Amino acid sequence: MASLTIDPPPRRRPVCLSHGRWTPFLFLAPAVLTLFAIGIYPTLFAVVTSLRHYNLTRTHDGFPFVGLHNYIAVLADHTFRETLARTALFYVTVMPVELALGVTIALALHRPGWTLMRAVVRVSLVVPLATTYAVVGLIGRLIFNRDFGVANQFANWFGMPGLDWLGDPRGAFAAIAVMDIWQWTPFCALIFLAGLSMVPNEVEEAARLETSSPLALLRHVQLPFLLPGLTAVLILRSADILKLFDMVFTMTRGGPGAATDLVSIYIQRVGFRVFDMGTASAQAILLLVLTIVLSRLFISAFYREID
Amino acid sequence: MEFLKIDNVVKKYGDATVIGGVGLTAREGEFVVFVGPSGCGKSTLLRLIAGLDEVSDGRIHIDGIDVTEVPPAARGVAMVFQSYALYPHMNVRQNMSFGLKMLDTPADEIQRRVAEAARILKLEHLLERRPKELSGGQRQRVAIGRAIVRKPRLFLFDEPLSNLDAELRGEMRVEIARLHQDLGVTMVYVTHDQVEAMTLADRIVVLRGGHVEQIGTPAELYDHPVNTFVAGFIGSPKMNFLSVTVASVEGTVVRVASPSLAGGSATLDLAHPVVARSGDALSLGLRPEHLVPDGPGAVRLATVLDYVENLGGQSLLYTRAAGGEAAICLLQGRHQAARHEAIALCADAAHAYLFDGDGHAL
Amino acid sequence: MKKSLLGVLSAALIATFAVPAAPVLAAAPWAIEKAAAPLKGTKIKVLFLDRPGYRAIIKLLPEFEKQTGIKVNYEVVPYENAREKQVLNFTSKGDITLALVDLVWIGEFAENGWIVPVDKFSGDASITDPNLNLPGFFPLLLNAFGSWDGKVYGLPFDNYSGLMFYNQCMLKDAGFDRPPQTWDELMNVYAPKLTRPEKKQYAFALQSLRGETQSADSFMRFLWPFGGSLLNKDFKSNLLSKESQAGLKFRQDLMKYMPPGVVSYDHAEAVNALAQGQVAMITEWSAFYGTLTDPKTSKLGKCLGVAPEPKGPAGRLPALGGFSLAVAAQASPAQQKASWIFTQWATSEAIARPYVEAGGVSGRMAVYKDPAVQAKFKYVEPMVASWQQGVPEFRPRFPAWSSITEVVAEFGSKMMLGEVSIEQGAKEIGSRMEETLATEGYYDGKKKKLQ
Incomplete structure (x- = not known):
């Protein structure tokens, strides 16, 4: 019908x-x-x-296809492996600090009260984020200057002898780590603050009625809401640290020795000093694969939907 | 024995005073209901008892102990929220056992108590589900279960039924009442619904604007409201109010006059000396359920019928009194009458309430 | 020869009497206005650095543009980016018409055909100044900065020599009335008396930051004067030779008279250390003379002394560096001609005097013979002395240098930090360098062994 x-x-x-x-x-x-x-x-x-032999400064050699030769060369290249390992060390050095400080700042800002203070702090958190990497590096060079840097002044106040930060391999590594932490902790804090504000008020209050420990509250009630943000931070930062160049280059050029020679510095050298684009591309593709693998790992390890 | 004692508690947010000096007590095992319109401070008062907010002034005692400075978890109270506030990432079992785990309760004891609560609340088959997989009523039962397992000394309910549909609300109300009987624990219950208040409460606290209007048993509040606010708030449909003037006072007897009254006046015996003088403007309160068309009562209202609502076993008559006031009459059975028909609504003088110009009961 | 002598004379005349000589110039068969007339409105493009020599020519540019009608577009870039920018520009057929060639880039630019040999234009009288006078350049400079495989590509424009800058007052306080003549004297006689770590005072600072600074300014500086070198004549590593090892060991030993952390010193830090009185001596590029004499950046004042770099057992072979201008192959014929005219003008003997007055360092010999110039600029005498002899391949100028310099920089600074021994480091550099040279084809006869 x-x-x-x-x-x-x-x-x-x-x-x-x-x-x-x-x-x-x-x-x-x-x-x-x-x-x-x-x-x-x-x-x-x-x-x-x-997949090609591709050196911009050897144009007369042409750019022939060489199959996986570049990849094999990269994987066999101990400098690549060393710089990658150093980058991994850098990652595991700065990330825990950035996450811990980020959570601490986020929790402090999440507390009720101090409305004006919080607004001011929230804005000032954006400043490091908005600073160009190269400028961060330049600031770092000043902060860690042996003779008139702020870092040594601090050390002196606490009765410690000044350190030759940028001239010492461990000092230089610490210095770039500090600058990275300075630049990225606020980002973690803002992400975690967003995560904390996702916790429904009444859920948080229900938990406060069941436990007095802020740590238990964080671990059992707030943490699940922080995990999506944590995953995002880990992924973003693993990609970011793999390509972290300007800050380190302006601060140390990868030195002294090879103390701060991160994989990005090495790739830049291969790509834009030696102009061996084939090898540099192979390195970049391998890092891309690494980033994807790490992202999948982080997602499966930490990411949990909450609704 | 005062189990819960709230002593002149004040709560301010900045310059705004939300609770302005409230004092009340509750016996052990008593079911106290805070009722009032939204914004009256009833939920805030509950949160102060729970410790979720800090009092600006005054003290709170639970079981003889001053808990004013004690953190929420150490007060031995459990709270059921309007939004249920279940932990979204935990299943029902984890939700119910979280508090006990935090108290380092042995695993077998947790297991036993959760099973017991699940049995009482008929949640056994839902223990492995996440909150998002439950209906509203089930979630509320889990929230109650989470409160029960901790065996708190004081239960706090913050409008627990207002997110449920009418039918479920009725069922849950009965369950809560039964729970109170079974557990015998002191409960403080916040609602804006006077039906819940009347049915559940041992005692009702009526709040308005951060102040207590009246505290009493449901019957006391119904029979002897201290002012027009309480009188109007307790009882459904709302009490009818008519403007009257005092014609004469003789001891306990007062004669009031109004164009709405059949014959122009009515005589009431208040059974206590009347503090009013001739010519005072008063309010005459009559509950809809006490009005009978053409009944025997001494107070007779001359009205014209506007509209009839047939509720099945009962009818609601919407009328307009001769003085212009609207008056509602609730009567058993059905009423056959045409619109604009004149009706005399009569009430027994014992069921008439008089309030002075400020709304206080005479 | 006669002709060139004439050229020198007339250039000197023009320089001395610039204004009255103008009509003479116009009457001469060569006039830049006439040569450029067909090219009026042509735009040329070149990269400049933020250094005194470029600021000087920028000051003089309006005159050139007015005379020729050629528009010179320049972009000021940091040295670190100059090669990268140009290589990318050349490989993508960009807009650069005139290459700025650092001494170590000449082999790469020439071999890739990115720059054009001078003889393509110098035969064309309509665009070539009869006073071009190539022999009027310091031969070392023209050879090192401008030539590759026997051909001249670029004309020396921004020229440096390594010099020793020192604090006369500190030396005098320590009882020395002249600077050290040899490296040995510097370390064994001067350094102990000038080093007082408790006062944060050191005898010497050697800029050694990883990068070209480490390889060019620090590492190579101690090979040549000691008789060592990077490569032997077979293009194999010469770093393990007795002489090279001695030089590198000398550098290591000298570190005890340097401020801690020189491994992180770039030019700015080394110059600043001297300028602020923290160190008594540095070996730096002549171009920093301006920084050290400027009261805004230096406390030295009259205490500043300038000398040639100390001699080593193999003689005085100071660091050599600088830039030439070479016409880019990618430019259109008109742009090439215009660029060539600009290059001749910017490096001419006629402009040498105003260029030097404006803060540049000319590569022309004639201008420094002027006693007034010698008197006014303290650096002239030692610099001219430094340019009398030297090795053009102070740093090899072949295309592979860009990879080798990175290896040298890494292990050179590791050596200084003591992370590897001098021998280990030298071995490591040697094997990696030979690997690179092998892939370049130097060992199988595919490529001429030019450095």
Whole structure:
């Protein structure tokens, strides 16, 4: 019965449908094209380059395809492995500190009261984030200057002898770690603050009725809400530290010796000093793979949906 | 024995006073209901008892101990929230055992208590589910279960039923009442719903604007409201109020006059000396359920019928008195009457309330 | 020869009597206005650094643009980025028409065909100044900065020599009325008396920050004067030779008279240490003379002394560095001609005097013979002395240097930190360097052994 009465509309429907079928594509096209232009195309280009002998300063050699030769060379390159290991050490040095400080600051800001103070602090947290990496490096050079740097002045106040930060391998590593922590702790704090504000008030209060320990509250009630943010921070930072260049370069150029020679500094050297684009692309692709693997690991280890 | 004692408690947020010096006590095992319109401070008062907010002034005692400075978890209270406030990342069992774990209760004891609570609340088959997989009523039962397992000395309920639909609300109300009987624990219950207040409470505390209006048993509040606010708040439908003037006072007997009254006046015996003089403007309060069309009562209202609502076994008559005031009558059975028909609504003088110009009961 | 002598004379005349000589210039067969007339409105592009020599030429530029109608677009970049920018520009056929060539880039730029040999233009009288006079440049400079495989590509423009800057007052207080003549004297006679760690005073500072600073300013500086070198004539590592090892060991020993942390010193820190009176002597590029004489950046005042770098057992072979200007192959013919005219002008004997007055360091010999210039600029005498002899391949100028310098920088600073021994470090640099040179094709006869 009903189908009989709506007989005419189905004849018009193909017109509507053809319009409707393409509409979503049209809406998506700009985003997809942009993504292709700024993300996929360069990546594909890097993949292709990584399969070639591609040195910009040896144009007369041409750019022949060499298969996986670049990858094999990179994997066999002990400098690459060393710098990667150093980068990993850097990651495990700065991340726990940034996370711990970030959570502490976030908890302090999450407490009720001090409305004006909190607003001021929240804004000032953005300052390190908004500072260019290279400028952070320059600031670092000043802070850790042996003779007139702030770091040694602090040390002197506490009765410790000044340290030759940038001239000492461990000191230099510590110095770049400190600057990284300075720059990124606020980011962690803001992410965690957002996570804390996701905890429904009454859930937090219910927990406060069951335990007096802020630590237990953090561990059992707030932490689950922090995990998505934590995952994001870990992923972002693993990608970011793998390409951390400007700050370290302006501060130490990877020295003294190889103390702060992170993998990004090495890749930059291969790519833009030696101009061996093939090898540099292979290194970059390997790091991309590493980033993806790490991201999957972080997601499966930490990411839990809460609703 | 005063189990809960609230002593002149004040709560201010900045310049705004939310609770302005409230004092009350509750016996052990008593079911106390805070009731009042929204913004009256009833929830704040509950949070002060729980310790979730700090008092600005005054003291709170539980079981003879001053807990004013004691952190919430150490007060031995359990609270059920309007939004249930279950831990979203824990299943039902974990939700109920969290508090006990925090108290380092042995595992088998936790197991036993959770099982017991689950049995009482019929949650046995839901123990492994997450809150998001439960219905509203089930969530509320889990919230109650979480409170029960800790065996608190004081239960606090913050509008626990207002997120439920009417039918479920009725069921849960009965469950809570039964729970109170079974456990015999002191409970403080916040609601804006006077039906919940009347049915559950041993004693009701009526709050308005951060002050106590009246404390008493449901019957006391119903029979002897101290002012028009309480009189209007307790009872459903709301009490009818008519403006009257005092015609004469003789001892305990007062004659009031109003154009709405059939014959222009009515005589009431208040059974206590009347502090009013001729010519005073008063309010005459009559509950809808006490009005009977063409009944025998001494107070007779001359009204015209506006509209009838048929509730099945009962009917609600919306009328307009001769003086212009609206008056509602609740009567058993059905009423066959046409619109604009004149009706005399009669009430027994014993069921008439008089309030002075400030709203205080005479 | 006669012709060039004439050129020198006329240039000197022009420089001395710039204004009255103008009509003479116009009457001469060569006039820059005439040569440039067909190129009026041509735009040329070059990278400049933020250094005195470039500031000097920028000051003089309006005159050139007015005379020729050629528009010179320059972009000031940090040294660290200059090579990267140019390589990317050349490989992507960009807009640079005139290359700024550091001495160590000449092999790379020439071998890739990015720059054009001078003889392509110098034969064309319509665009070539008869006073071009290539022999008027210090031969060492023209050879080192501008030439590759026997061909001249660029003309020396921004020229440096390593010099010893010292604090005369500190030396005098320690009982010395002249600077040390040899490295040996510096370390064994001067350094002990000038080092007082408790007062944070040190005899010497050697800029050794990882990077080109470590490899060029620190590492190589101690090879040549001691008879060592990076490569032997077979292009194998010469770092394990007795002489190279002696030089590197000398550097290591000298560190006890340097402030702690020189491994993190770049030029700025070393110059500042001298300027603030923390160290008595540094060996730095001549270009820092301005910084050290400027009261805003230096406390030295009259205490500043300038001398050639000390001699080693193999003689005085100071650090050599500088930039030449070379016409880029990617430019259009008109731009190439315009760029060539600009290059001749900027490096001409005629402009040498104003260039030096404005803070530049000319590569022309004639200008420094002027007693007035010698008197005014203390650095002239030692610098001219330094340029009398030297090794163009102080740092090898072949394309592989860009990889080798990184290896030298890494292990050179590790040596200084004591993370590797001198011998180990030398071995490590040697084997990695030979690996690179092998892939470049130097060992299988594919490539001429040029450095």
